Amino acid sequence: MEKDKTVSNTTIRRLTKYYRYIEELNSKNVKIVSSYTLGKMMGISPSLIRQDFNAIGEFGRQGHGYQLDTLKQEIGNFLGLNKVHNMIVIGAGNLGQTLANYDGFDKVGFPIKALFDINPKLIGMKINGVEIIDLDNLKSFIKNNNIDIGILCVRKHCVQEMTDILVDAGIKGIWNFSATDINVPDDVKVENVNFSNSLFTLSYLMNDKYNLA
Ligand SMILES: NC(=O)c1ccc[n+]([C@@H]2O[C@H](COP(=O)([O-])OP(=O)(O)OC[C@H]3O[C@@H](n4cnc5c(N)ncnc54)[C@H](O)[C@@H]3O)[C@@H](O)[C@H]2O)c1
Numbered sequence: 001m002e003k004d005k006t007v008s009n010t011t012i013r014r015l016t017k018y019y020r021y022i023e024e025l026n027s028k029n030v031k032i033v034s035s036y037t038l039g040k041m042m043g044i045s046p047s048l049i050r051q052d053f054n055a056i057g058e059f060g061r062q063g064h065g066y067q068l069d070t071l072k073q074e075i076g077n078f079l080g081l082n083k084v085h086n087m088i089v090i091g092a093g094n095l096g097q098t099l100a101n102y103d104g105f106d107k108v109g110f111p112i113k114a115l116f117d118i119n120p121k122l123i124g125m126k127i128n129g130v131e132i133i134d135l136d137n138l139k140s141f142i143k144n145n146n147i148d149i150g151i152l153c154v155r156k157h158c159v160q161e162m163t164d165i166l167v168d169a170g171i172k173g174i175w176n177f178s179a180t181d182i183n184v185p186d187d188v189k190v191e192n193v194n195f196s197n198s199l200f201t202l203s204y205l206m207n208d209k210y211n212l213a
Pocket residue numbers: 090091092093094095096116117118119122135152153154155156158162177178179195
């Protein structure tokens with residue numbers, strides 16, 4: 001299916017959530033699901049679900065429900081999940097090691113292949129079976145190991161420098177945990193993860209004075 005550039009970020013966020021629910025239903029051997037059932041599970045209106053699915057393709061007929069296999073395949077194709085994305089971590093400190101210790105990314109097709117650092121005390125160590133390698137070897141590792149995602153877990157002072165090295169080495173996706181905005185060419189995609197922003201959103205939701213929901 002052709003990628004529809006008009007699909008909004010909020011729809012994409014919901015599609016990632018549908019995908020997780022569909023996987024859960026699949027594991028329970030469910031074969032067909034209606035927008036009504038999915039909506040009830042997820043707290044989303046069935047009409048919005050149908051609208052989201054229609055935005056990425058035509059699968060399912062009114063009143064017949066959706067074949068889970070097809071749905072999973074199509075959403076997976078749309079999100080680029082039907083292939084493995086090899087990842088590396090830049091910065092093997094607190095956060096980098098925590099991410100490497102989590103097995104969940106590997107299970108969904110995003111294995112971490114190595115961590116990179118400049119601290120000689122860390123180099124050669126293994127975190128959850130994954131080696132910490134000297135930053136000097138970054139470029140050749142990316143080229144030789146089919147790496148397409150770099151995870152930035154370094155401190156602010158070297159974030160842009162590390163970004164430039166990743167871009168220069170041909171990385172096409174950066175998962176940026178550094179809480180610092182980075183500059184990249186148009187063909188490199190960035191997803192920022194900022195824990196503080198998420199915490200501020202929670203604070204807003206708890207702030208009775210302004211929370212109108
Ligand atoms: N620790 C957290 O819970 C947390 C949460 C959210 C965001 N962050 C962000 O993640 C980043 C890392 O935080 P942390 O707590 O893991 O820091 P940290 O100091 O524990 O780890 C940073 C690591 O980067 C290494 N490093 C420094 N310069 C480097 C370079 N040029 N190339 C490669 N590695 C280099 C250091 O040797 C160190 O091992 C920060 O930007 C921080 O704001 C951290």
